[in-house]
Amino acid sequence: MARFTILPLPYALILVAAACSVLGYVPYDAAPRSTGGAGHHASARTYIVLVEPPPAHTHEDDEAAHRRWHESFLLSSGAGAGSRRRVRHSYTSVLSGFAARLTDDELAAVSRRPGFVRAFPERRVQLMTTRSPGFLGLTPDGGVWNATGYGEGTIIGFLDTGIDEKHPSFHDDGMPPPPPRWKGACQPPVRCNNKLIGAASFVGDNTTTDDVGHGTHTTGTAAGRFVEGVSAFGLGGGGGTAAGMAPGAHLAVYKVCDAQGCFESDLLAGMDAAVKDGVDVLSVSLGGISTPLDKDPIAIGAFAAVTKGVLVVCAGGNSGPLPSTLSNEAPWVLTVAAGSVDRSFRASVRLGDGEMFEGESLVQDKDFSSKVYPLYYSNGLNYCDYFDANITGMVVVCDTETPVPPMSSIEAVSNAGGAGVVFINEPDFGYTIVVEKYDNLPMSQVTAVDGTKIMGYAMKGTSTSNHTATIVFNSTVVGVKPSPIVAAFSSRGPSVASPGVLKPDIMAPGLNILAAWPSEVPVGAPQSSSFNVVSGTSMATPHITGVAALVKKVHPDWSTAAIKSAIMTTSSAVDNAGNQIMDEEHRKASFYSVGRRY
Known part of the structure; x- marks a missing residue:
């Protein structure tokens, strides 16, 4: 989204770790790189x-x-x-x-x-998961994974921020060597193995190290190996098993972005190398504002890649829920929207009158739930910028104007002695709650509808002394219905660049996705973790990339158009309750928002 920017870690919330949002990395513009010259x-x-x-x-x-x-x-x-x-x-x-x-x-x-x-x-473009395989019907005991050998022998290329090649998701135990047609290599000091068969940098630092986190996360989502005992901050899998969509596929990583952002000339260089090296599928979790296709170098490059048999899977953008906000609209690419999965990092708000509201949080303190706290809400200080009253030991209710709570509000509550905080979702985001890891202040994020009821309770009557609340942390809840719903941030059609072609093409999980993360990149306050929860069409894209690799394994002679068609026409149009998929407001989702859900 154009209104967000990368900040130096650990202060950045990225769509991935960053100051106002997890929905984008850098503002889109056509400004030249700074050279410091004269x-x-x-x-x-x-x-x-x-x-x-x-x-x-x-x-x-x-x-x-x-x-x-x-x-x-x-x-x-x-x-x-x-x-x-x-x-x-x-x-x-x-x-x-x-x-x-x-x-x-x-x-x-x-x-x-x-x-x-x-x-x-x-131009400068934006950088636009453990429960996901099971939610999409990929299980080890049969079905597609067994039929495709987990994608063994296929090669997936990634245009991203690099990779943490030492992460356990990229071990090569039991993997065969790459196919003879592979022409790529690993740029020193990275050592190739049978999993990571290619790594090259096209940015200024000339290393493939992922110092942002985005590339490791997307790569692990698409093709991470099985890793046992995975969780993030004690949440997400209950110590379960993580895996990407095509855990048997080979990986080739082309670093085309860094903390400065992503520039088209570098992206094209990575795409050029990937096609020559021999990748089967190319994952591009990057994008900018809509541009006429004959003036869009990325669309031109993707067209050449597709004609050479490389399927290009691209993020649809994070500028929803406004219409006509798509990125990567070319008819020859597979454009991916983002939806939810059936998992919630549950943090419910229980009021003193017994009413309960389901929220979410990555900061969970089970001991906190055993006590009841005074509830504080000020209509004049509702954004929690500062406090002119004593809030020591209270649960504070705060409004937000951004998709995720601003760190400044969390710090203000904490510095003023607040015991916990309830953030009310941005109204346009409806039932979409985007979670991030913050400092260890107990908190819950609730929908705007539920937030209005909580505010009403807090302001009821002339005295607020008897208004109390607590946050009940339930760790990870699965089987949530309805799922999926369209994530509010997911960009919508109709396409501006190609209005005669329905876009996006398909929806995949992109909301609060748990996947690999470089432990050197701090998360939260700052805190290291080898897995992280991140949101965006950046996260939805590698889900489809991995699925495309599975199809390619079974049908190596199929064209890119045939693979794209097979994925779209076998997708589901209903949620896990058997009803038509809904959008962030729980209205029936249009094809301009959902494409076809896999």
Whole structure:
């Protein structure tokens, strides 16, 4: 979502660990990267330049010859001996062209060069799970997993923030080596194994280390191995078994994002390498605002990938519930919306009059539930920015204007001596509750409807001295109905770039998904954890990526269109109560929000 940004950890809530939200990483814009330079190059920005292929005698696999051809465009622009340095990426597979930093004058000179086609200013795009396999019908004792050998022999590529290659989700015990067609490798110091068969960086730090967490989470969701005894903060699985959708598949990771964000030139470089390396499916949990397809380098690159037999699965975006907010709308990609699973990290609010309201929280303190606390709510201080009254030992009710509670409000309650806090959901988010790990202040997040009733109780009568409440923590509850529902943040159609094509294509679990996490990246206050709960269409995308790998395993000769069609036409249109899937307001969901649910 354009209103959110990455902040330095541990203060960032990411859709993944970050200050106002878990629904996006960086604001979308077309601003150039900061270089800290001055003078002639201070006004330069990165362009993606499409050019005609090199002369006919150049062999397709001759990377050096392609790069010389691309550098020749800069030599004519006045770049001189610095041209080699100025070519950031040379593309030969998903498009014919290169990325380079150019001033306006240099771009004009390049555009006059014979063979020039078009140039795009580089944009910055956004980074847009243990219960999920069972919820989607994937079980070890039969069915699709057994029929496909857990996706063994297929290769999934990820364009993301890198990977924690030492995470237990990526061990290779019992796995066969990659198929002979694989051409990739692991960039030192990463050591490949039979699970992680490729790792490369296309960003400035030139390492594949995941210092954000997003890449490890999405990779584990799609194809993490079986890991026993998994939970996050004591929640999520009861010490159960975690696995991705295709635990037998091989992984290839292309780091195209870092804490600065994700830039199109790097993303295209990763896509270009993935196609040449030989991936079967490409997972792209990234996206920006809608752009005409003929002016969208990512759509152009994905088209080339699809024509070469690589299915591209993309996040639909996190700008819902407004209509026409989709990312990645090209008809040839598989665009994924986000929904809930049948699991709740239950934290119920019980009022002094006995009424109970079901909320959720990742901060759970069972001892807290044994006591009753005075309930405090101030209509004038309802956003909990500060307090001019004594709230020591009280449970405080706070409104929110963001999808997740702001850290500033939590700190204000804690610093003022509050015993716990009840956050009332943003009204537009309806029944969607996005949880994050915060400091250890007992808390619950409730829907706006329930929050209105709690506020009414807190303000009842002329005296509030007898108004009490407690938060009852029930750890993890499964079998929640109705599930799935469309997550409020999930972007909606109709598509702006391709209005004649229904988008999104399909919905998958993307709300409060528990999956692998690099322990070096703090969670919460700060706190280390090897698994984390994260939300977004970023999390829904790898679910479908993994399923696509399973289909590819059974039908290696199928086209990308056939795989896409098979997934969409075998999906379910009803929830676990047997009714039509609902949206965040518990209304019947339109196809512009749900696509088809897998």
